Structure formats: C-alpha cells, structure tokens
Amino acid sequence: MVDNLTPQQRSLTMSRIRARDTKVELAVRRALHKRGHRYLVNVAWLPGKPDIVFTKARLAVLTATIGTAGALKSGRTSSPSTGWRKLAETAPAIAETWMP
Secondary structure, three states, X not given: OOOOOOHHHHHHHHHOOOOOOOHHHHHHHHHHHHOOOOOEEOOOOOOOOOOEEEOOOOEEEXXXXXXXXXXXXXXXXXXXXXXXXXXXXXXXXXXXXXXX
C-alpha cells in the first residue's frame, strides 16, 4: 500500500494514537471497579499485553476502540483486520500461559 503522507506526517499521526487509557478502556475499568472488581492494567508479561487482567480468575480482557472496531464495520480490510487476526492468534498464547 502506498503511503500518501510524508514520514514526518506519518510519525506525528502515529504518535497521537493512544495505546492505553482510551475512553473505552477507562469506561470499562471504571464500571468494573465500581462493582468491586480488582484487576491489573496492561500486563506486559502476557502475550498481546491485555488491557485488563483478572489474575485470580485467569481472565484477560482486550478492549477495542473506534480505530479498530469502527474500521471493521466500515468494510476497510487493510490494517484493522490484520490487527484482529494477530489478536486472534495471540489469544491461544495467552491461554497457554495461564492454563496448566
């Protein structure tokens, strides 16, 4: 795919994309915390660096933002579908890490 932005413009655009503490993630975390659930955030020792992790329940939660989910709904299939494919491939690795 040909990039229509200069390297400086692409760098600026990519630097503004948030990897953590997105609005969706914060809303989910607030709701969980309000209900008394305690969790870890952006755990680096698990594959895929899940957004929310319940260690006692061995459960990892990955939140989607408009950048990924919205692009899938619109029919674009370039990078978002690749991202979802990578995420689906990572899920078994997370399960293998936690399951005996």
